[in-house]
Amino acid sequence: MPDAPATLIALDWGTSSLRAYLLDAAGRVLGRRESAHGIRALPEGGFPAAFAEAVGGWPEALPVLMSGMIGSRSGWREAPYAEAGPAGVGLPELAAELTDIADLTGRPAWIVPGVSARTEAGPDVMRGEETQVVGTGLTAGTVALPGTHSKWVEVREGRIAGFRTSMTGELYAALSRHTILADTLSPPADAAEDAAGFAEGLAAARGLQTPGDLLGAFFSIRARALFAELAPGRTGSFLSGLLIGAEIAANAPEGAPESAPIRLIANAALAARYATALTAFGLASQTLPPDIAAAGLHAVARAARLTGETA
Amino acid sequence: MPDAPATLIALDWGTSSLRAYLLDAAGRVLGRRESAHGIRALPEGGFPAAFAEAVGGWPEALPVLMSGMIGSRSGWREAPYAEAGPAGVGLPELAAELTDIADLTGRPAWIVPGVSARTEAGPDVMRGEETQVVGTGLTAGTVALPGTHSKWVEVREGRIAGFRTSMTGELYAALSRHTILADTLSPPADAAEDAAGFAEGLAAARGLQTPGDLLGAFFSIRARALFAELAPGRTGSFLSGLLIGAEIAANAPEGAPESAPIRLIANAALAARYATALTAFGLASQTLPPDIAAAGLHAVARAARLTGETA
Known part of the structure; x- marks a missing residue:
């Protein structure tokens, strides 16, 4: 043809x-x-x-x-x-x-x-x-577009009914390069270490109570590393999980069954990270194909x- | 003598x-x-x-x-x-x-x-x-040491009973220099503009519900400025109020009467900023002399x- x-x-x-x-x-x-x-x-x-x-x-x-x-x-x-x-x-x-x-x-x-x-x-x-x-x-559902400035969009009747932005990716970059965490964060040795650190960060995010607790959690990564309660190779993944977990807790809908999953628009690596996080929050997701x-x-x-x- | x-x-x-x-x-x-x-x-x-x-x-x-x-x-x-x-x-x-x-x-x-x-x-x-x-x-009370890594210390029987760190000052620096807010934030024209922006930021901090809302509030400064809902000269002071407000809400004791004020240890300018913020939260404070x-x-x-x- x-x-x-x-x-x-x-x-x-x-x-x-x-x-x-x-x-x-x-x-x-x-x-x-x-x-x-x-x-x-x-x-x-x-x-x-x-x-x-x-x-x-x-x-x-x-x-x-x-x-x-x-x-x-x-x-x-x-x-x-x-x-x-x-x-x-x-x-x-x-x-x-x-x-x-x-x-x-x-x-x-x-x-x-x-x-x-x-x-x-x-x-x-x-x-x-x-x-x-x-x-x-x-026509209806939640679309998440994670990244530098993540967007969470609510679609109703095929229209954008509302949305919220979360400065997640850019905050990760600023914290990991331009604060005391620059001395602390290390890349993971392998995928297993990355997954473990990410899961710990998600768990920490779920334990936070008030917005200001996040300011404490950032510093706690250094303290955890100093006391060997967080392996060096888990630190960067932990911060990633902490931020993404906080973003999801603030923006995701209450429930997302398999029949109405959260649609993810992102490159493959980032979409996989968010899918993992959403699963940890009990929310189904579906990654949309590229070229959207x-x-x-x-x-x-x-x-x-x-x-x-x-x- | x-x-x-x-x-x-x-x-x-x-x-x-x-x-x-x-x-x-x-x-x-x-x-x-x-x-x-x-x-x-x-x-x-x-x-x-x-x-x-x-x-x-x-x-x-x-x-x-x-x-x-x-x-x-x-x-x-x-x-x-x-x-x-x-x-x-x-x-x-x-x-x-x-x-x-x-x-x-x-x-x-x-x-x-x-x-x-x-x-x-x-x-x-x-x-x-x-x-x-x-x-x-x-011998007893709360001591706040604001700064790069703010500390909130609980003193009982003349001893440090516990404390928490908040990465407030360092986060302000990283956000204002190394994110999209670098294009948005402007210094205030005068003390009145600074006070107004700071008060707006404190109010915004009090309106946040979950930790992740803070990630949205950072981006909202840009959106507010784009729509002229926040005067350019108030933007930097707003971010300061947002962060300090979140820090106080997460760390300050429930009450602090005049008879047991929160003790502040900081340089004069920063101590004045926190005293203003604590007053907005209904908490009394007392700035300690230098050379502590x-x-x-x-x-x-x-x-x-x-x-x-x-x-």
Whole structure:
């Protein structure tokens, strides 16, 4: 079967990476490129060069749709946030608020809006995850997108009903590199040691009572290591379990049976870590396949009729 | 009245600073020196030079007593921890476990032990704070020593009955310099803006439910700033209030009337910040005068009969 013709270029352009997809009318991936040219990894004014490299050689007439931090204040052009009010945010609102950047790219090109929501703790924002969530095609359930700034998204009637962000991955990096724990944390010798340290960290997270207890738990890793109550090779995995456990306890739904598992969107290693943690909390999970962002961009492009097809 | 003769040299040698005191038999400060030669600010093998500078010109026959991170594994010589078991730790135990370092210093010199304790979250340790706490002469109450690694110490019958550490100051530094908040946080324009942001952060801390909510609250500072719900000049003070509020909620006693205030040991600016926060939590506090470490070292030296006087 010959390839169907390409109808869309989709860019998932985040903080630390840039993924480009060439898609046909059914959303099949005809071409895939990936680079480390995330918006934080570019020199001042580096957007045009990174863009040209990402799409170079692909048909110039094709519409280009982008999502992610490329639309943030530190991106190429700031795109608005679609607000997840009482009715949530769905494909129609995302498609209706595209930001045209043809003048910057020299091609027909747009950026998908981010989404904002209001939680008890104030406003919250996402850029890129909204496109992945619509890419799941899910009509109801919880989607977790772990990472630097983990997102926990509640989907109802095929719409983003609300979400919360947890600064888990970035806090792990800051603690392990820029505090006294930098002298304490060691990588595990093998997978068994990693699993043991991670499980201990999860257990410690479940024992915490108040938010401030977390500030004590960070220091306790050093004290445990000093008294050989935590093997050196378990320290880094322990911190990982402590943070992920606290994140799950604060954000996961009360229950998640096999019939309605928490959907995980992350690279394989991180998804496996969260799946292990969710199991420890008695919650079922299902890791979604890669290229969800491409599926989401394809869905938004169809809804916005960028590709000339009927949606 | 002529000065009484010096009988002791006392060194409060921590991570980021070195304070040296020349004391008479009553503990009065006859001489005071301060440098930035904390153990983390020294080149490899820099202890002898920093020591010589700190005590140079003071009588060579005088005993030298040191406390703080100088006795840690990364210090000059590792000193033991006195364990705060069911009976706690007091002056007698500290005085009984001095580590002799005359061979390193060329003078009669010792290091005070640190103290370890067991909390629900595992072991905990201090080095230097134990000496400050005995320096207060307090028989009962709560002593808070805010800072990089804040300590909350419970004193009963003049002994350290237990304590907990909170990685508050170091987490503030890591978050504000090494996460996305580095792009968000701005210093306050004036004291009024600082106070307003700090009060908002304290209020946010009181609204948190679970430990993991803190991971969301860190990110929410960025979201609040994006939506102008937090003025740029309030952001840094907000994070400070959020962390200090969480620390207090997790560690302060239920009540602290004017008759039994929480004793604060910190530099004037930090003590004022914690006093403000404690007031917001309905807790009375009292800031102790400086040179508490010198008073503590004097008390330990007397108890150990280093100065040839009767204790």
